[in-house]
Amino acid sequence: MKDYTLLILAAGMGSRFGGLKQIEPFGPNGEFIIDYSIKDAIKAGFNKAVFIIKKENLEIFKNTIGKRIEKHIKVEYVFQELDDLPEGFVKPEERTKPWGTGQAILAAKNIINEPFAIINADDFYGYDAFKKLIDYMKNIPKDINKKQYGLVGYLMRDTLSENGSVKRGICQLENNKIVNLIEAVITLKHYEMEANPLGTEEHFKIKDDTLASMNMFAFDPSIFSFLEKEFKDFLKDNINVLNSEFIISSVLDKALKDGYCDLNIIKTSAKWFGVTYREDIPLLKKVIEEKIKSGECQEHLWN
Known part of the structure; x- marks a missing residue:
């Protein structure tokens, strides 16, 4: 059977949150946010989960989470490490x-040989x-000149x-394709x-219906x-800049500018x-409670 792989970014430090968001209990039985995402992913047709974590x-x-899901989906782990740098x-x-989401994704290069999706471990994306x-992924547009992401x-x-500001990828579109990802x-x-x-130092206003990237690719x-x-x-420019980050959205913006890919x-x-x-915890717990009451989420995900 063909693999549909979900690559899960779970090595972040959660500095503004003050701890590991990835393993914070949110559900009635101690479920993490990622439990709900993986359940939705399996229902949609994904059959392999790869976690990028710290060793x-x-x-x-x-x-x-591994013990809970391993009977339902293939599971692998790869490590994002500070000294995992090119020769x-x-x-x-x-x-x-950490060097950022771009380097994290590279940690999986030796175990993924098929089309794959990426998500954050600490975002609730929804089944749809x-x-x-x-x-x-099953109907990727064919284009011999550009990669189609x-x-x-x-x-x-x-x-x-x-409770405060957030980091987001701003999607600027032309003809349903992203031309800038900021x-x-x-x-x-x-x-x-x-x-x-x-x-x-730039600041500009954006409309509330602007599309945002939440690292779901x-x-x-x-x-x-x-x-x-x-x-x-x-690294040539930033190896000694201690707070620099190699971020996937910035890499994709460069790929767009270079004509390497379309980002649909x-x-x-x-x-x-x-x-x-x-301070965001109570709201998300309430959302999950309401989804369980409405039947959108199961109370016991893995039983």
């Missing part, structure tokens, strides 16, 4: 911050998003936190949204070679939920 967290993941580069001793994602877009107004800090000021692209293995090339270029928008009726700050 020191392996036993935590295997003994919790010729050495990690600065003072570096403690996974269904639309796998439908896209996909991005599930959510309305920006549905991705904010009442990683920015989004702040709500006087009922208006203001964007500050990372690494700049459809790729094929060709993304790995592009990431490898770009990571080397990134995948629209969904699902509503995103998540936690950026610890």
Whole structure:
């Protein structure tokens, strides 16, 4: 049977949250957010899950989420490590911050040989998003000149936190294809949204129906070679910048500008939920309770 692989970004530090969001209990039986995403992904047709984690967290993941899902889907683990750098580069001793989502994805290059999807471990995406994602993967547009990748877009107004600013990818579209993907800090000021692209002093207003990237992508293995090339270029300029990050959205924006790929928008009726700050926890728990009451989510996911 053909593999439809879900690559799960679960190595982040959760600095604004103050801990590992990936293993914070949200469900009535101690379920993590990722439990709900994997359940939805299996229902949609995914049959393989690859977790990108820190090596020191392996036993935590295997003994919790891993143990719960291993009877329902193939599970593998890969590690994002600070010293996993291309030949010729050495990690600065003072570096403690992970290199970013781009490097995290590269950790899976040796075990994924098929089209795959990417999600964050700490975002609640909704079943329809996974269904639309796998439908896209089964019917990827044919183009001999450009790689055809996909991005599930959510309305920006549905991705904010009442408790502070958030980082989001701003999708700028032409003919249903993304032409610019701008990683920015989004702040709500006087009922208006203001964007500050990372690494700049620029600020501009955006509409509340702007599509946001929540790191839900459809790729094929060709993304790995592009990431490898770009990571080397990134390190040449940033190896000693201790807080620098090699971010997938910035890499994709470069791929668009280079004409390497098209990034097709995948629209969904699902509503995103998540936690950026610890103060966001009660709202998400309430959302899950309501989804269980309505029958949209099961109370016992894996029994």
